[in-house]
Amino acid sequence: MKLLYFAWLRAKTGVAVEEVTPPGEVATVGDLLAWLKGRGPGYAEALADLQVVRVAVNQEYADPDQPVGPDDEVALFPPVTGG
């Protein structure tokens, strides 16, 4: 699974792009976020408040109950501020 981090999520995790292989019980976006939180202090800080974390699966906005799999591209980013 390919993970992308943008804006302060990248700054806090210290990662822009990574390949991960989550354990088998990680089946949804919500599971993935919970698993990522445990990967280190940077991840825990970045994901401390999930109200301000948006997730896209294969470049489409996704809810916590959306399934994720090994071939997916999952992006984590803050609420958008363009325009």
Add this chain to the structure above:
Amino acid sequence: MIRVQREDFDPGQELAALTAGNRKVGGLAVFVGLVRDLAGDETVGAMTLEHYPGMTEKMLERIEAEARARWPLEASLVIHRTGRLEPGERIVLVACASAHRQAAFEACGFLIDWLKTKAPFWKLEEGPAGAKWVEARESDDAAAARWAPEEPDAAE
């Protein structure tokens, strides 16, 4: 048409090209967003626009298609810049051409409101206390919600 680019653009040239040769256009509405030198009470020296290549373009195309489904537009254009921009520089252009002004005005307002809340761009402001990621504003959500329904299917 949508474009995401680092370079500046010339609004006059863009608008002329958008309507060139189309005599059905009676009204052209345009919004150009610029970098301010103030954010709240703090001075902004510059800002850096980041985006999600691929998804950003996809979302802009979808928002534009939604505008064209809702209003009878002859032409539309969205240009959004990325990278480091200084106060006074252009960030974004939205233009809508239609036979009459109402559709052009409304579609233009819709496009910029939805762009601000749906297209993956993020602003990093450089101020006196260092660089700071801009937080999303509730007033932008409220502006986007004026154009509900969010999903075309939700109206059924």
